[in-house]
Amino acid sequence: MISTKARYALRVMIDLAQHTADGYIPLKDIANRQGISEKYLEIILKTLVKERMLKGLRGKGGGYMLTRAPGEYIIGEIIELTEGSMAPVSCLTPDAEPCPKKEDCITLRLWQKYDQITHDFFYGITLEDLINGTY
Amino acid sequence: MISTKARYALRVMIDLAQHTADGYIPLKDIANRQGISEKYLEIILKTLVKERMLKGLRGKGGGYMLTRAPGEYIIGEIIELTEGSMAPVSCLTPDAEPCPKKEDCITLRLWQKYDQITHDFFYGITLEDLINGTY
DNA sequence: AATAAACCTATTGATATAGTAGGAAGGCGT
DNA sequence: ACGCCTTCCTACTATATCAATAGGTTTATT
Numbered sequence: 001m002i003s004t005k006a007r008y009a010l011r012v013m014i015d016l017a018q019h020t021a022d023g024y025i026p027l028k029d030i031a032n033r034q035g036i037s038e039k040y041l042e043i044i045l046k047t048l049v050k051e052r053m054l055k056g057l058r059g060k061g062g063g064y065m066l067t068r069a070p071g072e073y074i075i076g077e078i079i080e081l082t083e084g085s086m087a088p089v090s091c092l093t094p095d096a097e098p099c100p101k102k103e104d105c106i107t108l109r110l111w112q113k114y115d116q117i118t119h120d121f122f123y124g125i126t127l128e129d130l131i132n133g134t135y
Numbered sequence: 136m137i138s139t140k141a142r143y144a145l146r147v148m149i150d151l152a153q154h155t156a157d158g159y160i161p162l163k164d165i166a167n168r169q170g171i172s173e174k175y176l177e178i179i180l181k182t183l184v185k186e187r188m189l190k191g192l193r194g195k196g197g198g199y200m201l202t203r204a205p206g207e208y209i210i211g212e213i214i215e216l217t218e219g220s221m222a223p224v225s226c227l228t229p230d231a232e233p234c235p236k237k238e239d240c241i242t243l244r245l246w247q248k249y250d251q252i253t254h255d256f257f258y259g260i261t262l263e264d265l266i267n268g269t270y
Numbered sequence: 271a272a273t274a275a276a277c278c279t280a281t282t283g284a285t286a287t288a289g290t291a292g293g294a295a296g297g298c299g300t
Numbered sequence: 301a302c303g304c305c306t307t308c309c310t311a312c313t314a315t316a317t318c319a320a321t322a323g324g325t326t327t328a329t330t
Contacts, residue, residue, distance in 0.1 A: 046308075
């Protein structure tokens with residue numbers, strides 16, 4: 001189940017994409033529009049800034065702003081960034097130690113296939129697609 | 136992320152399917168073969184029995200047994216039974232109260248599509264497919 | 271009667287989630 | 301220079317879920 005962190009992140013990105021013309025957007029505005037606690041959003045935006053998904057400017061007239069065009073943001077990237085790996089089982093996470101039962105595991109292929117499907121889906125859609133519904 | 140409950144359940148079902156000729160299989164045998172704690176497996180098998188996925192027989196010579204042919208078990212059913220809904224977000228679970236922002240929600244369609252893909256994948260594979268690799 | 275097995279209720283420790291609190295640092299307008 | 305606004309940073313907390321454990325009761329077979 002995808003947690004609020006990734007869902008909120010996505011909603012923030014959409015919000016910013018819809019207000020690119022307005023320059024820097026304060027966190028307060030986003031939080032109000034989206035009905036999310038300011039303090040909690042702060043944590044989420046912190047990671048997005050750290051990963052250069054968006055930039056923040058402090059002080060009066062400051063706020064947040066996208067660093068790329070909406071079409072350049074992959075939905076899968078945003079989710080993985082805030083949520084961690086989307087792997088359906090722990091043995092398929094990037095940092096998982098190789099499973100000793102790997103060769104005999106009948107379910108491994110199932111999870112791998114589902115992992116692939118998931119990846120293909122979320123990496124085939126951009127923020128622009130999401131907003132325009134072209135997917 | 137799919138939890139151990141559903142993953143263990145699947146492994147138990149596979150184990151039982153591979154030993155259908157041996158009559159009732161004691162929990163201890165399954166736990167030993169799969170390397171899972173007996174006590175924890177008990178909890179999982181309890182739900183599977185309650186939902187008629189398999190039947191248990193008490194007493195000496197007892198154990199667990201499938202109630203259908205492996206081809207009659209849908210993987211998605213087994214997962215949902217042990218894990219609860221596979222919905223990617225809480226607002227898409229069967230018992231979710233209708234979201235007030237439903238009409239404006241830009242991400243709703245994304246989650247619905249992914250939910251559909253997930254459903255199609257796991258409901259298109261049976262226990263028999265899983266064992267034979269025919270999927 | 272002894273034994274072996276499923277069945278049942280309750281408890282625990284660890285971890286993740288969602289959110290809160292308070293302040294420090296930086297940039298802007300007057 | 302000063303005050304204001306806003307991001308940035310560290311730490312804390314309550315709640316829920318996950319994974320597992322413990323101990324006992326019932327049922328069937330030999």
